[in-house]
Amino acid sequence: MEEVKVGLVGLGNVGSGTLAILAENADQIALKLGFRLKVAAVCSRSVHNKDIPTSLGPVLRTASWQELVCHPEVQIVAELVGGTAVAREVIDAAIGQGKSVVTANKELMAACGPEIWDRAIRAGINLAMEASVCGGIPIHAVLREGISGDRVTALYGILNGTSNYILTEIEKRGAPFDTILAEAQALGYAEADPSADIDGFDARSKLALLAALAFGEKITPPEIFVEGIRRISPMDFQYAHTLKHTIRLVGAARQTREGLILSVRPALIPQSTILAGVQGAYNAVWVKGLYGEDTFYYGRGAGARPTGVAVVSDLMRVAREIRSGSPERVSPFAHERLGEYKPVSVTLQKRAYYLRFRVDDRPGIIARLAGILASKNISLESVLQEPCDTKHDLPFVITVEPTTEQSVRDAVNEMSQLDFLSEAPLALPMETAL
Numbered sequence: 001m002e003e004v005k006v007g008l009v010g011l012g013n014v015g016s017g018t019l020a021i022l023a024e025n026a027d028q029i030a031l032k033l034g035f036r037l038k039v040a041a042v043c044s045r046s047v048h049n050k051d052i053p054t055s056l057g058p059v060l061r062t063a064s065w066q067e068l069v070c071h072p073e074v075q076i077v078a079e080l081v082g083g084t085a086v087a088r089e090v091i092d093a094a095i096g097q098g099k100s101v102v103t104a105n106k107e108l109m110a111a112c113g114p115e116i117w118d119r120a121i122r123a124g125i126n127l128a129m130e131a132s133v134c135g136g137i138p139i140h141a142v143l144r145e146g147i148s149g150d151r152v153t154a155l156y157g158i159l160n161g162t163s164n165y166i167l168t169e170i171e172k173r174g175a176p177f178d179t180i181l182a183e184a185q186a187l188g189y190a191e192a193d194p195s196a197d198i199d200g201f202d203a204r205s206k207l208a209l210l211a212a213l214a215f216g217e218k219i220t221p222p223e224i225f226v227e228g229i230r231r232i233s234p235m236d237f238q239y240a241h242t243l244k245h246t247i248r249l250v251g252a253a254r255q256t257r258e259g260l261i262l263s264v265r266p267a268l269i270p271q272s273t274i275l276a277g278v279q280g281a282y283n284a285v286w287v288k289g290l291y292g293e294d295t296f297y298y299g300r301g302a303g304a305r306p307t308g309v310a311v312v313s314d315l316m317r318v319a320r321e322i323r324s325g326s327p328e329r330v331s332p333f334a335h336e337r338l339g340e341y342k343p344v345s346v347t348l349q350k351r352a353y354y355l356r357f358r359v360d361d362r363p364g365i366i367a368r369l370a371g372i373l374a375s376k377n378i379s380l381e382s383v384l385q386e387p388c389d390t391k392h393d394l395p396f397v398i399t400v401e402p403t404t405e406q407s408v409r410d411a412v413n414e415m416s417q418l419d420f421l422s423e424a425p426l427a428l429p430m431e432t433a434l
């Protein structure tokens, strides 16, 4: 049986998962392809301490990615290093060698995917990146091919497993954010520096890639409003539940009359919605299409083996193309601004909002806050207060009727000056229409 030969740069979580699948599932893969995927070379800084499955046969081990990329037998290079420095050099060198690339790198693809794609196409090779978004959920293939005939009107996602794990643990156990974060770090679910996950930047890179595919628009991460989950506390879940909602870090891309509104932020979503059922480290993407209506995709967003499946499936697709002589490729990036889906500021979004306050209680507080809301033409919908044993740090919630984000920001800025507040109000949009 003939072979297509691959080289893996990076043997960390994803690289080791990919290697294990290529070894353990080699016969199934060969049956599906009609030829074998052979691992010709592997690379990592500490390659000589890594266990390479013996069933793979002879494999070149090297600590030099240059050696792997230039190895005459390697036809496809899998970049599983991460970051934007070495990874970029590996990919550029592979393209320079006329070798197709498979990558799991959302950060690099979101920052400069379109120019890398252009280079790859000019060089006549392929660039596959399924693993870069939502690990084991084949959402790239869905948007690129499965539902590409639809006209997407909105995409909502739970795109970061660490944040979702933390939020759902706060919800289940009523423990504070810092306690759950420390536990998540001890369990290996959160990095020592958790910022990329809990401040929303990881989800923002993923949303940039998904929205570009879904809307055929050029989107860069800085065009996406981002807010993390650090301020979410057990009492927010208590109030959200009273309102028959829950709280998730939602990546949203929505077509509106003004343009495309993009955000990654904690939001209240109805408990009855399918997204609210996404627990723990799972990811989900919900796509609304004009013709096909709602479709929903759910699975493990990270992890060695689920992400390894995405890498191996990409390797299989690219290997098929190499064997069959490279058919038409579907660009995962748009190259021009079409206008219709131009990203616009999140301040234009109109939503109901949840405003949570912590105050040093005294008479007249509600009247002051209601006065500020009225001065911004915001209509108050409800005031909620759970029993509390202190008057000095008293939480309560006001919900307001749909209004623009700009009005809410103006109101929150003015409220933040009030001397009875122990911290700035927390404002979360309520995605009641989901």
Ligand SMILES: NC(=O)c1ccc[n+]([C@@H]2O[C@H](COP(=O)([O-])OP(=O)(O)OC[C@H]3O[C@@H](n4cnc5c(N)ncnc54)[C@H](OP(=O)(O)O)[C@@H]3O)[C@@H](O)[C@H]2O)c1
Binding pocket: 009, 010, 011, 012, 013, 014, 015, 043, 044, 045, 046, 047, 063, 064, 065, 080, 081, 082, 083, 086, 104, 105, 106, 107, 131, 132, 133, 134, 135, 301, 302, 303, 304, 307
């Ligand atoms: N972890 C996940 O679940 C997941 C899910 C989806 C996507 N991704 C993406 O997958 C990529 C890899 O993530 P990961 O979690 O597998 O990272 P990781 O565990 O940190 O592994 C990185 C690997 O790259 C190797 N490496 C780093 N610099 C190198 C260099 N200069 N030369 C050769 N090898 C080098 C490291 O070598 P040593 O082992 O010798 O240090 C290590 O084997 C990232 O882009 C990430 O965003 C990860």
